Amino acid sequence: MVKKKVPDWLNSSLWSTTPSAASSSTATTDTNIFDHHSPTTASPPLESPINPPLPPTAIRDEEQQQPRHHHNHHHPQKPEIKDKLSKSSIVDDDDNNNIIINNNYSDDNIINNKIIITNNDIRNVDDDESSAEDISKQALLLTELSKKVINMGELRRIASQGIPDGAGIRSTVWKLLLGYLAPDRSLWSSELAKKRSQYKHFKEELLMNPSEIARRLEKTTVLNNDNGKSESRCVLSRSEITHGEHPLSLGKSSVWNQFFQDSEIIEQIDRDVKRTHPDLHFFSGDSSHAKSNQEALRNILTVFAKLNPGIRYVQGMNEILAPLFYIFKNDPDEEMAACAEADTFFCFVELLSGFRDHFCQQLDNSVVGIRSTITRLSQLLKEHDEELWRHLEITTKVNPQFYAFRWITLLLTQEFNLADSLHIWDTLLSDPEGPQDGILLENGSLMVPPVGYKPVQYWTEETLLRVCCAMLILIRRRLLAGDFTSILKLLQNYPPTNISHMLYVANKLRGQPSH
Amino acid sequence: MVLVLALGDLHIPHRAPDLPAKFKSMLVPGKIQHIICTGNLSIKEVHDYLKTLCPDLHITRGEYDEDSRYPETKTLTIGQFKLGLCHGHQVVPWGDLDSLAMLQRQLDVDILVTGHTHQFTAYKHEGGVVINPGSATGAYSNITYDVNPSFVLMDIDGLRVVVYVYELIDGEVKVDKIDFKKTTAATHSAH
Numbered sequence: 001m002v003k004k005k006v007p008d009w010l011n012s013s014l015w016s017t018t019p020s021a022a023s024s025s026t027a028t029t030d031t032n033i034f035d036h037h038s039p040t041t042a043s044p045p046l047e048s049p050i051n052p053p054l055p056p057t058a059i060r061d062e063e064q065q066q067p068r069h070h071h072n073h074h075h076p077q078k079p080e081i082k083d084k085l086s087k088s089s090i091v092d093d094d095d096n097n098n099i100i101i102n103n104n105y106s107d108d109n110i111i112n113n114k115i116i117i118t119n120n121d122i123r124n125v126d127d128d129e130s131s132a133e134d135i136s137k138q139a140l141l142l143t144e145l146s147k148k149v150i151n152m153g154e155l156r157r158i159a160s161q162g163i164p165d166g167a168g169i170r171s172t173v174w175k176l177l178l179g180y181l182a183p184d185r186s187l188w189s190s191e192l193a194k195k196r197s198q199y200k201h202f203k204e205e206l207l208m209n210p211s212e213i214a215r216r217l218e219k220t221t222v223l224n225n226d227n228g229k230s231e232s233r234c235v236l237s238r239s240e241i242t243h244g245e246h247p248l249s250l251g252k253s254s255v256w257n258q259f260f261q262d263s264e265i266i267e268q269i270d271r272d273v274k275r276t277h278p279d280l281h282f283f284s285g286d287s288s289h290a291k292s293n294q295e296a297l298r299n300i301l302t303v304f305a306k307l308n309p310g311i312r313y314v315q316g317m318n319e320i321l322a323p324l325f326y327i328f329k330n331d332p333d334e335e336m337a338a339c340a341e342a343d344t345f346f347c348f349v350e351l352l353s354g355f356r357d358h359f360c361q362q363l364d365n366s367v368v369g370i371r372s373t374i375t376r377l378s379q380l381l382k383e384h385d386e387e388l389w390r391h392l393e394i395t396t397k398v399n400p401q402f403y404a405f406r407w408i409t410l411l412l413t414q415e416f417n418l419a420d421s422l423h424i425w426d427t428l429l430s431d432p433e434g435p436q437d438g439i440l441l442e443n444g445s446l447m448v449p450p451v452g453y454k455p456v457q458y459w460t461e462e463t464l465l466r467v468c469c470a471m472l473i474l475i476r477r478r479l480l481a482g483d484f485t486s487i488l489k490l491l492q493n494y495p496p497t498n499i500s501h502m503l504y505v506a507n508k509l510r511g512q513p514s515h
Numbered sequence: 516m517v518l519v520l521a522l523g524d525l526h527i528p529h530r531a532p533d534l535p536a537k538f539k540s541m542l543v544p545g546k547i548q549h550i551i552c553t554g555n556l557s558i559k560e561v562h563d564y565l566k567t568l569c570p571d572l573h574i575t576r577g578e579y580d581e582d583s584r585y586p587e588t589k590t591l592t593i594g595q596f597k598l599g600l601c602h603g604h605q606v607v608p609w610g611d612l613d614s615l616a617m618l619q620r621q622l623d624v625d626i627l628v629t630g631h632t633h634q635f636t637a638y639k640h641e642g643g644v645v646i647n648p649g650s651a652t653g654a655y656s657n658i659t660y661d662v663n664p665s666f667v668l669m670d671i672d673g674l675r676v677v678v679y680v681y682e683l684i685d686g687e688v689k690v691d692k693i694d695f696k697k698t699t700a701a702t703h704s705a706h
Contacts, residue, residue, distance in 0.1 A: 210516070215675070233638065236637040238637075239691065239692055239693070241679070241692050246679045247518055247679060248542065248668060248679075
C-alpha cells in the first residue's frame with residue numbers, strides 16, 4: 001500500500017468518496033471565489049428538480065437501440081459512477097444545483113478510472129432520480145422538437161444543460177442550433193432536399209479529376225476510333241486539343257494545373273483524415289464502415305477547401321468535423337444517416353464560420369485572430385481569478401498560447417474524449433443567452449425569425465472562453481503549486497474531470513466577478 | 516487516371532546537348548506516375564534526371580546506350596493496359612508496321628512503344644496500338660537530319676487511353692491528342 005502521505009488537495013472534499021463528505025461539499029473548495037456570490041447570483045436557468053445532466057456515461061436502456069461499438073475504444077478517462085453517491089447527488093444549497101459525480105482516486109494518487117461503456121452497455125447504475133431526470137429532459141426535448149414551430153430560445157435553454165444521447169435527439173438539435181434546419185418543421189423536407197442536392201452538385205463539380213472533365217467535354221465531339229473496325233490497320237488520327245488543356249500544362253486556368261496544385265492539399269487532408277480518432281472504430285481501422293466514413297470526411301474537407309480558396313484546409317479542421325459527422329451518421333433515422341455527409345458539410349461550414357479567423361495565419365495578429373482571442377481568455381481569467389492569472393502569466397511565465405491555442409481553435413475536441421466533447425459542444429452550441437435568432441418581445445417571449453435567418457455564432461466563442469477559464473480555475477491548486485514545466489504538462493494533458501461540473505462553473509463565470 | 520510519359524532517343528551528349536528548354540519547363544516532378552523510355556539516352560546523367568521526374572522508370576536498351584544492363588524488351592501493366600517497350604533497332608525493317616506488329620504479338624501487349632526512327636507515329640492494327648514517341652531532343656537519326664523534338668504522354672483511365680503528343684515545331688510546343696479505347700473482346704478476331 002501507500003507509504004507516502006496523500007497531499008492535502010487530494011483530500012479535499014471535492015474528490016471525496018464518502019457520502020458524508022460529498023453531501024457537504026459544494027464543489028467550491030477549489031473555487032472559493034464563488035462562495036460570496038453564490039447566494040446572490042441567479043441560479044442557473046433551471047427548474048429546480050432538474051439537475052445538471054450526468055455525463056453521457058449514464059445511458060438508458062431504451063435509448064441504446066443503436067450499436068455503440070465505438071465506445072469500446074474510449075480512452076480510459078471516465079469517472080466512475082457509484083450507486084451510493086448518486087443518491088446523494090446534490091441539490092443542496094439550492095442555487096448551487098450541483099451534482100457530484102465522484103472521481104475515484106486511490107491512495108496512490110493514481111486515478112482509478114475505468115472504461116465504462118461497452119457494446120450496448122446499459123450503464124444505468126444510477127438510481128431512479130437521475131435517470132428520471134434524464135428521461136424528463138429527453139421528454140422535454142422531444143416535446144419541443146415535435147412542435148410545428150420550434151421555440152429556439154426554449155430549445156437552447158434545455159439543450160445547454162446537455163442533450164441525452166439517445167433517439168437521435170442530439171443530431172436534430174445540433175442541426176437546429178447550427179441553423180441548418182429551420183425552426184419551422186414544415187420547411188424541413190424541402191430545405192433538406194435542396195441542400196443535399198446542392199452538396200451533390202458541389203461534389204460532382206469539384207471532386208472530378210481532369211481526365212473525367214476532359215471526357216465530359218469530349219462527349220460532344222465524337223471520336224470513333226472503335227468504329228474503324230472495317231480498317232483493321234490505320235494510322236491513328238490526331239485531334240487538336242482545346243484551350244491548351246494537356247496534363248503538363250502550366251497555364252493558370254488549366255484544369256490539369258489546378259488539379260496538381262490541389263493535390264498537395266488533398267494529400268494533407270488524406271493524412272489528417274487517417275489520423276482522426278484512431279481509437280474509434282467508427283473512424284479508423286480496416287472495416288468498410290471506417291473506410292467509407294473516412295471517405296466522407298475527405299470529401300467534405302476537399303469540397304470545403306475548394307470552395308474556400310482563402311482559407312483552404314488547415315490541420316485541425318478534421319477534428320472539428322469529426323464529432324459532427326459522428327453524430328449525424330449515428331442518427332437512428334435511416335434517411336438522416338444516409339445523407340449525413342451532406343448535412344455535415346453545411347453544419348461544418350456554419351460552425352466554422354464563427355471560427356474561421358482562427359485558422360487564417362494572416363489574421364493571427366489582428367483583432368479577430370487567434371492571438372486576440374487568447375488575450376481575451378487571459379483577461380477573463382484575470383477578472384475572475386487574479387491570483388491564478390498572476391501566477392501563470394507573470395510568475396511562471398506560461399504563455400497562454402502554449403495551451404489555449406489548441407483549446408480554442410479545436411473547440412476542446414483534443415482535450416477530452418469524444419463523449420465529453422459532445423457534451424461540451426452541447427453547451428457551446430446552445431448558449432441560451434446569446435442567440436440573436438429572434439426578437440425578444442417585452443413579455444419575454446421570442447418572436448420567431450423568418451425562414452433562412454441564421455443565428456450568429458460569435459457568442460459561441462464567449463462560451464468557449466468561459467469553459468476554458470473554468471478549466472483553468474478548476475485545477476488552480478495544482479497550477480498554483482506548479483512550476484513552468486509541470487503547469488504546461490498539466491494543461492497540455494488536461495486531467496480527466498467532471499464535465500458537468502466544469503460546465504457549471506463556466507456558466508457561473510457569466511456574471512461579473514464581484515472582487 | 517495514370518499519367519505515363521513515353522520518350523526516347525535523346526542521344527545526350529553525342530547528338531544533342533539537352534532536352535529543349537520548353538520541354539524541360541513542362542516536365543516537373545510530381546505529375547507523372549511512370550516513365551517508359553525506348554532507349555539511347557545515352558548516359559547515366561540522363562537516367563538520373565529522368566529518375567527525378569518520377570521514380571518509376573523503365574528503359575530498354577538502345578544501340579548507343581552506355582549502360583549495357585538495360586533489357587532488350589520490357590513489358591509492364593498499367594491499369595487495364597499491357598504496355599510493351601523496345602528500342603526498335605532490333606526490328607527490321609526499321610519502323611515497319613508489320614514487323615512491329617509481330618513483336619507486339621510476341622510480347623502480347625496492347626500498346627507497344629518503340630523508337631529508333633526519331634519520328635512520331637501512332638498506328639493501330641488488330642493486335643493493338645504501336646506508338647513511336649520520336650526523339651525528345653530532336654537528335655538526327657540514321658536516316659535523316661530533319662527531326663522535330665517530340666514525346667508522348669499517355670493518360671490511362673480505365674479502358675481508355677488519351678495520348679497527348681508534344682512536338683516542338685518552329686520553336687513552339689504543339690500538343691495534339693489521340694483517343695482510343697481498349698475493346699474488352701478479344702482483339703484477335705478473324706477478319
